[in-house]
Amino acid sequence: MxxxxxxxxxxxxxxxxxxxxxxxxxxxxxxxxxxxxxxxxxxxxxxxxxxxxxxxxxxxxxxxxxxxxxxxxxxxxxxxxxxxxxxxxxxxxxxxxxxxxxxxxxxxxxxxxxxxxxxxxxxxxxxxxxxxxxxxxxxxxxxxxxxxxxxxxxxxxxxxxxxxxxxxxxxxxxxxxxxxxxxxTDIRNAMEFSTQTRNKLRQEFRNKNRIENDDFLIVSVGELSKRKNHDTVIRAIKKLNDPTIKYLIAGIGPEKENLKELINSLGLGNQVKFMGYIENLNELYFAADLNVFVSRREGLGLGGLDGVAHGLYIIGNGRTGMKDYIYNERVGLLLNNPNDADDLAHKIKVVQNERRKISTSAIEPLLKFxxxxxxxxxxxxxxxxxxx
Structure with missing residues (x-):
């Protein structure tokens, strides 16, 4: 040197x-x-x-x-x-x-x-x-x-x-x-996927993971930890009592066994699945109908922003940096309390009933990221x- x-x-x-x-x-x-x-x-x-x-x-x-x-x-x-x-x-x-x-x-x-x-x-x-x-x-x-x-x-x-x-x-x-x-975040490249490619990847992923076309698929991407708050999502899904709601969690971490016990105790074994660590998330995001990313603490929340870049509607935690990109309801909804399973269940139902999606025009203001x-x-x- x-x-x-x-x-x-x-x-x-x-x-x-x-x-x-x-x-x-x-x-x-x-x-x-x-x-x-x-x-x-x-x-x-x-x-x-x-x-x-x-x-x-x-x-x-x-x-x-x-x-x-x-x-x-x-x-x-x-x-x-x-x-x-x-x-x-x-x-x-x-x-x-x-x-x-x-x-x-x-x-x-x-x-x-x-x-x-x-x-x-x-x-x-x-x-x-x-x-x-x-x-x-x-x-x-x-x-x-x-x-x-x-x-x-x-x-x-x-x-x-x-x-x-x-x-x-x-x-x-x-x-x-x-x-x-x-x-x-690779927002421009994510926006450039054609509708045909998105639909193809969506169908392939759903077929591979036995997700029916009529199922409402929720995903969360993040470590299996208390901070990432997957347990509140699981409790909210139980409250909705809707077998067409499926929930996939992509990540690894120390809370896996505790989350498994919770899933089994609530009788959600057919609705909630662990996907492990996934390097390429394109298929998962395109296959999903909603990204629930309600970490108890988060700097910005890459797993949330990356999903938004792929056009996936989101529910996030309003007490974190997520509100920098969930700037209005065109992009997603924010919880005031990330531990409130009742409020989360209500918001999931709103998105499910209205089949909310993010338009390209709603993503464009996020190009600063x-x-x-x-x-x-x-x-x-x-x-x-x-x-x-």
Missing amino acids: NKDQRSVLMVSTTASMIEQFNLNNLKILLQLGAVVHVATNFEAPGTITKESSLRLKSRLEKIGVTCHQVNFKRGFGNPVANRKAYRQLCSVVEQYKISYIHTHSPLGSIIARRVARHFGIKILYTAHGFQFFAGGPLINWLVFWPIEWYYAHWTDAIVTINTDDYRQAKFLPVKRRYYLPGVG DVVSVNEKMKAIYYKEFFS
Whole structure:
């Protein structure tokens, strides 16, 4: 590496965050001429399978990214594991003479900012949804706001991906703040699928999964976790007592057995199915009639926005960044309380009765979330923070 070449380290607690949110960022850094490294947990990769994690590592190495295994834990971690991750990250920074860090995820970003402060190097932090938010639990404000405020003193710049978080970031003592409309969703390409192709993929998927033409198919895409709130959707479907309603959940995670028990206890085994981790979601979105994405907490909700880009009507949580793209009822409906199964059941019935769909004209205002637009903005941020 010559003395003028920047070395940038991308840090994330899980490999899934790299795959789902940061591949474009890594490519931008490479295009700008940086030597790029990734430090994450490839062995416990989060919301993707271990096989997907191995493929991700191979893909990154092929494009010139150096990968480092760091044993981050999820959530708060624990003191022993966190110290180990800190030492591992320090070793990477010291050995490879890292010039800058771009960090993601709460725990990984706390550890990364401690490392950056130790070595006196610049750090950029992308918040994928603050733990505290308007209408959120008081305990989250009491716990997480002081943590973010404290570590903001060690943050050179922060990127927020929804407008609520950007407003909150104005009260944090960081040097610079940026708003980025999401992480880049392939909206233009999704819009370009012809009606014929959409119908073909819809029918093929329904035939393969034994979904009748008259069935009303609801889908949710996301980790099987308490945060993603699949249990409330299941309870709402029980209240509707309609065997033509089918519900497919695409994702993996620690709550699978608990959700299975709930499904069985409610007698919904013939209506609710787990699809596992799906890499290509086109067929699923086109086959569905409604996307229910009522996470209890969400930065923006890629699984919601991606469905909208494919023309799939949505019910989301109005207390999250989803309201940035569910801007009126042409796109979807918003819950005031994501745990209210009665309200959710009512809204599902409204969509089912009216067979609501999203028109192309309703999607066009969302092109600011398109990957090309977002990449241009992220490139400008990188240039200002790391290359100017």
